[in-house]
Amino acid sequence: MNNDNDYKAKLLKNWEATYKKGQLSFWLLLSLKDQPVFVSEIKDFIETVTKGTISCEGQSLYRALRKFYDLEIVDFELRKGNKGPDRKYYSLTPIGKELLHEFTQRNISLFYEKKVADLVNNKTQK
Amino acid sequence: MKPLTKNLKYFSGIAIIFSIVFFYNLYAALQAQSYNKIWVYALLYGILMFCAGLILGYRDPVRESRTDLGFQYHLITFIIVNAIGIPALFFAMGLNIETITGAILQSFSWGLGLFVHYYFSSKSLKGMDKEEVFV
Numbered sequence: 001m002n003n004d005n006d007y008k009a010k011l012l013k014n015w016e017a018t019y020k021k022g023q024l025s026f027w028l029l030l031s032l033k034d035q036p037v038f039v040s041e042i043k044d045f046i047e048t049v050t051k052g053t054i055s056c057e058g059q060s061l062y063r064a065l066r067k068f069y070d071l072e073i074v075d076f077e078l079r080k081g082n083k084g085p086d087r088k089y090y091s092l093t094p095i096g097k098e099l100l101h102e103f104t105q106r107n108i109s110l111f112y113e114k115k116v117a118d119l120v121n122n123k124t125q126k
Numbered sequence: 127m128k129p130l131t132k133n134l135k136y137f138s139g140i141a142i143i144f145s146i147v148f149f150y151n152l153y154a155a156l157q158a159q160s161y162n163k164i165w166v167y168a169l170l171y172g173i174l175m176f177c178a179g180l181i182l183g184y185r186d187p188v189r190e191s192r193t194d195l196g197f198q199y200h201l202i203t204f205i206i207v208n209a210i211g212i213p214a215l216f217f218a219m220g221l222n223i224e225t226i227t228g229a230i231l232q233s234f235s236w237g238l239g240l241f242v243h244y245y246f247s248s249k250s251l252k253g254m255d256k257e258e259v260f261v
Contacts, residue, residue: 025260067259070188071252 016053023054026108028064029092029100032074036089039065065090073099131195133186138202140178144171145210153218179203188252197247204240208233 024046031037031045039061046056068074073096078086092100110116130138148171155163179199186195212229219225251259 022261067254071254071259072189 020054023050024056024060024064025068026103027054028056028061029068029073029096032090032092032096033100036077036091038087038089042090068096072096130198131186131190133182134195134198134202137178137182137199138206140182141175141203141206142210144174144178145206149211149214149218153214156218175203191252194247194250194253196253197243200240200243204236208236 027046027050028042030049031042037045039058042061043056043058046054065074065076069076072093074090075093076088076090079089081087111120148167151167152164155161155167183195183199188195191198212233215225215229247253250256
């Protein structure tokens with residue numbers, strides 16, 4: 001039995017590693033949906049809403065934000081911080097908003113369809 | 127979205143000036159039979175063109191263009207060098223089978239390289255690897 005649990009944990013770890021690859025973009029863009037935020041707020045948002053299943057380094061967030069800025073998905077403005085240098089507040093561009101909306105409609109909304117939701121809920125109720 | 131970025135326009139201007147100066151001096155050296163100067167001019171021209179492209183291209187904001195900037199710089203260089211170099215060749219060396227073959231061979235081999243660059247560029251998002259964008 002213990003052997004089964006170890007094996008299941010290994011499988012889960014592997015599946016999650018694959019599943020999480022690419023998830024950062026979604027959570028990052030979602031964190032910018034409502035209002036401009038700065039990097040540590042993005043990091044907190046992601047770690048809170050994913051209940052710690054997705055953790056991100058500041059460096060990888062900066063890299064992703066830089067890439068999304070070049071791709072015109074996000075924009076930023078400099079605002080005064082409490083102390084120290086100005087902070088970069090990131091927000092979605094109109095293209096970024098449309099992109100996130102379409103991605104969510106095509107990929108995330110599927111989980112709310114009755115058939116899928118029932119299957120997921122039955123599984124979790126057991 | 128502009129068809130050419132500001133830096134690309136600057137690069138085009140610089141490339142036109144460098145090319146005119148280079149081809150003028152190249153054929154002047156050929157006519158004077160100063161063959162040792164040719165290597166110096168060619169090397170200088172290559173280095174200056176490369177540096178101009180590198181500096182302006184590196185500082186060119188990717189955000190300003192929807193296509194691969196690296197390919198745009200390559201295409202502009204191809205057009206300018208051939209548009210100035212081929213007429214200069216015919217003007218200096220005459221329009222004969224040798225110069226025509228030389229011009230065709232040069233344009234074709236470079237054009238082939240340009241096409242390969244276009245192929246890889248068309249598979250990217252602004253020059254970024256599509257597989258690496260949303261990870």
